[in-house]
Amino acid sequence: MTRHEEHGRRSRVLRIAGLTLAAALVLGVATAGYAYWHLDHNIKGVDIDSALGDDRPAHAMIAPSPSAPTAAPLPAGSLNILVLGSDSRSGKADKELGGGDSSGARSDTAMVVHLDAGRTRATVVSIPRDTLVTRPSCPLPDGGSTAVAYGSMFNSAFSVGGPVCAVKTVESITGVRMDHFVEIDFSGFAKLVDALGGVDVTTTQNIDDDKSHLHLAAGTHHLDGKQALALARTRHGIGDGSDLGRIGLQQLLVKALLERISGTNLLTDPAELYTVADAVTKSLTTDTGLDSLSELTELGKSLKGLSADQVKTVMMPVVTAPSDPNRVIAKEPDAANLWATLR
Structure with missing residues (x-):
């Protein structure tokens, strides 16, 4: 050549x-x-701010960042996020997991997640769905509005007026501004747990609940998505069978999920990150301030310093309702004092 x-x-x-x-x-x-x-x-978005207007609690005070001048700036101001677990969607996957019919949905789980100004600590406050509240009049998409309802179950707000009414009801009973709203349905939660490879939880008592189809002996268990969802829904196989026992299990799951997420390679494994992100976003509805991947990513980045042991889980203080032994009402002034710490 x-x-x-x-x-x-x-x-x-x-x-x-x-x-x-x-x-x-x-x-x-x-x-x-x-x-x-x-x-x-x-991601599906709902314009809650436009729907509710200005007749709402004030935003949290913006505090100076506690970070040193040479450190990366931390987000200023605290955030309150209303997180709802929906018990019904019209999709086949949700029905198979016990999501009810397609005619409506209820907020089976309700948590106010308070993030401190530096995003290094968080408080998760669970609101029992059986709490009797005064449900305010809520705007509807067709221009009408719902009627004020006295002594109504808390989770009825989502049923009659969707996310907008759920946010307005929470703000009404707490006096705390919900900066954001996040809803995840049954199948989304199960898929998230499966995408993370399951979660480890330790129960202190046997669980035998035929309605949620969960049977666990006291001890540590590795749960897949379907089992974790059953644990989140269990109420009849523990304690007195009330919603209060279920809240304890849900808070246990919150900690288990945080520990699992912190122990994965999400930030260094793009394929694993995409699998988890796809599982979550398919079943996610947020306010329009979080309904894009970039906005969710920014929020996620701001939480990189938050570990499971810095997350405090509590329940809104309640007592048995005088009108119904199967319902509860807020215990005052304890509940008001708790909400005051989140403003």
């Missing part, structure tokens, strides 16, 4: 290698772009 022929062959090889590399880069960018678009469009 002559020097000219060898040079020509080398040039062709380099051109092919260059084209291959370029194609791989274009494919990679296109794949990443589609993945971002797919996750972003999974």
Whole structure:
């Protein structure tokens, strides 16, 4: 082979290698772009701020960041996020997991997540769904509004007026501004747990609940998504069979999920991160301040310093309702004092 022929062959090889590399880069960018678009469009948003207007509790005071001048700036101001677990969606997956019919939904789980100004501590306050409250008049999408309801079960707010009424009811009974709203349905929660490889929980008593189909001996168990969801819904197989016992199990799961997330390679394994993100976003409804992947990512980044042992879980103080032994009402002034710490 002559020097000219060898040079020509080398040039062709380099051109092919260059084209291959370029194609791989274009494919990679296109794949990443589609993945971002797919996750972003999974999320459903509700414009709660526009629906409720200005007749709401004030935002939390913006406090100076406690970080040192040379450290990375920490988010200023605390945040309160209303997190609801919906017990019904029209999808087949939710029905198979016990999500009820497609005619409506209830907030089977309600938690106010308070993040401190530096995002290094959090308080999760559970609100029993059987709490009797005064449900305020709530705006409806058709321009109408719901009627004020006295002595109504807390979880009825979501049933009659969706996320907007759930937020307004929580703000009404707490006096605390909900900066954001997040709802995840049954199948989304189960898929999240499965995507994380399951969670480890330790129960202090036997659980035998035929309604949630969960039977566990006291001790430590590794639960898959379906089992974890059953644990979150269990109430008849523990304690007095009330919603208060279930809240204890739900708070146990919150800690288990945080520990599992902190122990995974989500930030260093793109494939694992995408699997988890896809599982969550498909079943997620948020306010319009969190209904994009970029906004959720920014919130997630701000929580990187938050560990499970810095999360405090409590329940709104309640007492048995005088009108119904199967219902509860807020215990005052204890409940008011608790909510005051979140403002």
